[in-house]
Amino acid sequence: MTTASPSGSEELGRGLGTDYLLIGESLTEAELDYLERTRRFVDDEVLPVIVDHWERADFPFALARRLGELGLIGDGLEGEGIPAMSPLAAGLINMELNRGDGSLGTFLGVQAGLAMRSIAYLAPRSRGRAGCPPSRGPRRSAPSR
Amino acid sequence: MALETTARREGDEWVLEGAKRWIGNATIADVTVVWARDEADGQVKGFLVEGDPAGWEATRIEGKGSVRAVWQADITLAGVRVPDSARLPGGETFKDTGRVLAATRLTCAFAALGHAVGAYEVALTYCKEREQFGQPLVGFQIVQEKLVRMLAEVTSMQLYCLQCARLTDEGKLRDTFAGLAKMNNTIKARQVIAEARDLLGGNGILLENHVMRHMVDIEAIHTFEGTATIQALIVGRDVTGVAAFT
Numbered sequence: 001m002t003t004a005s006p007s008g009s010e011e012l013g014r015g016l017g018t019d020y021l022l023i024g025e026s027l028t029e030a031e032l033d034y035l036e037r038t039r040r041f042v043d044d045e046v047l048p049v050i051v052d053h054w055e056r057a058d059f060p061f062a063l064a065r066r067l068g069e070l071g072l073i074g075d076g077l078e079g080e081g082i083p084a085m086s087p088l089a090a091g092l093i094n095m096e097l098n099r100g101d102g103s104l105g106t107f108l109g110v111q112a113g114l115a116m117r118s119i120a121y122l123a124p125r126s127r128g129r130a131g132c133p134p135s136r137g138p139r140r141s142a143p144s145r
Numbered sequence: 146m147a148l149e150t151t152a153r154r155e156g157d158e159w160v161l162e163g164a165k166r167w168i169g170n171a172t173i174a175d176v177t178v179v180w181a182r183d184e185a186d187g188q189v190k191g192f193l194v195e196g197d198p199a200g201w202e203a204t205r206i207e208g209k210g211s212v213r214a215v216w217q218a219d220i221t222l223a224g225v226r227v228p229d230s231a232r233l234p235g236g237e238t239f240k241d242t243g244r245v246l247a248a249t250r251l252t253c254a255f256a257a258l259g260h261a262v263g264a265y266e267v268a269l270t271y272c273k274e275r276e277q278f279g280q281p282l283v284g285f286q287i288v289q290e291k292l293v294r295m296l297a298e299v300t301s302m303q304l305y306c307l308q309c310a311r312l313t314d315e316g317k318l319r320d321t322f323a324g325l326a327k328m329n330n331t332i333k334a335r336q337v338i339a340e341a342r343d344l345l346g347g348n349g350i351l352l353e354n355h356v357m358r359h360m361v362d363i364e365a366i367h368t369f370e371g372t373a374t375i376q377a378l379i380v381g382r383d384v385t386g387v388a389a390f391t
Binding site: 009011016018019051054055086091095096097100107114123 | 169170173174176177178191193207209211212213214215216233234235241242244245248249251252253255256257258259260262263265266267269270271274296299300303304306307310311313314352353354355358359362363365366369
């Protein structure tokens with residue numbers, strides 16, 4: 001017969017750091033720091049609340065703001081106010097965020113990957129009001145193709 | 146390239162006309178990047194639209210079964226006016242926008258890897274904790290074999306991502322490399338997540354166990370930034386020298 005089910009247990013979903021071929025050993029200290037910072041954010045702040053947001057189709061504004069506060073919005077771009085990170089660090093942040101939740105991952109992909117990247121690549125020098133949106137502030141941007 | 150939104154220069158301003166679908170974050174954005182075809186030279190140019198100007202409308206798309214906690218919109222631009230200073234100076238052709246999309250394609254490969262890892266790790270934790278017939282699920286040969294096959298796929302996805310990120314760092318990433326990584330990782334992620342769902346049995350369909358959310362959310366990633374089929378055709382053109390699409 002069935003025993004007590006671990007369904008919904010707090011352990012379920014927490015990161016195990018799967019890395020069978022020891023890729024982590026080739027990461028720089030900065031890359032490891034971004035990876036671990038995102039993992040803690042996902043385990044401690046995203047997973048406990050995200051199912052409710054998802055089910056209600058409710059955008060988690062507070063979590064999006066936390067991404068900025070934690071210095072995770074940059075995607076390897078260069079610019080004033082954008083935290084510096086290697087392409088691998090940027091990828092690891094996206095990986096880890098999506099391990100937690102695809103909606104937040106998609107938000108970051110749009111905000112940094114598409115909108116901020118369009119501005120950074122195509123208007124590299126900030127020109128006042130048309131400059132790169134700050135990555136830490138509440139301003140958000142959307143790409144439209 | 147079927148980009149139908151138009152831009153028309155009038156003095157120091159540009160007038161934008163058109164409609165777009167699936168614009169991420171558009172209902173909550175302070176600034177929106179809009180691509181439009183210049184009526185004068187036929188080239189695609191980028192513009193920053195700030196706030197909620199006259200003629201601008203963004204309507205949230207509702208009823209999604211994937212990535213439900215992030216919002217996309219239908220937008221219409223009915224004669225929206227922006228100053229010339231809002232034009233992205235480097236974005237003069239569609240080729241310029243292509244550079245942006247090549248980078249985000251690799252992001253998708255990393256995202257798919259994240260979904261697969263998430264599902265694999267839930268399955269591993271669950272199968273260690275849950276007992277059936279007097280022993281944990283991980284004690285059964287068929288469970289171990291499934292878990293290790295999932296691990297093998299996750300590991301191959303990690304290696305794709307690692308190498309492509311290194312190539313990006315060296316300035317050597319080609320859009321076909323990113324396309325191959327995205328195609329491989331989204332297809333494999335779907336398979337890994339489906340196995341995880343199966344290993345959790347009936348509990349696998351409960352949202353509280355996370356795998357079901359990964360299972361439907363991966364569908365969005367499988368599709369946006371170019372579907373797996375499109376990626377295959379881009380790589381196919383590269384390896385065969387023949388474009389099978391127009």
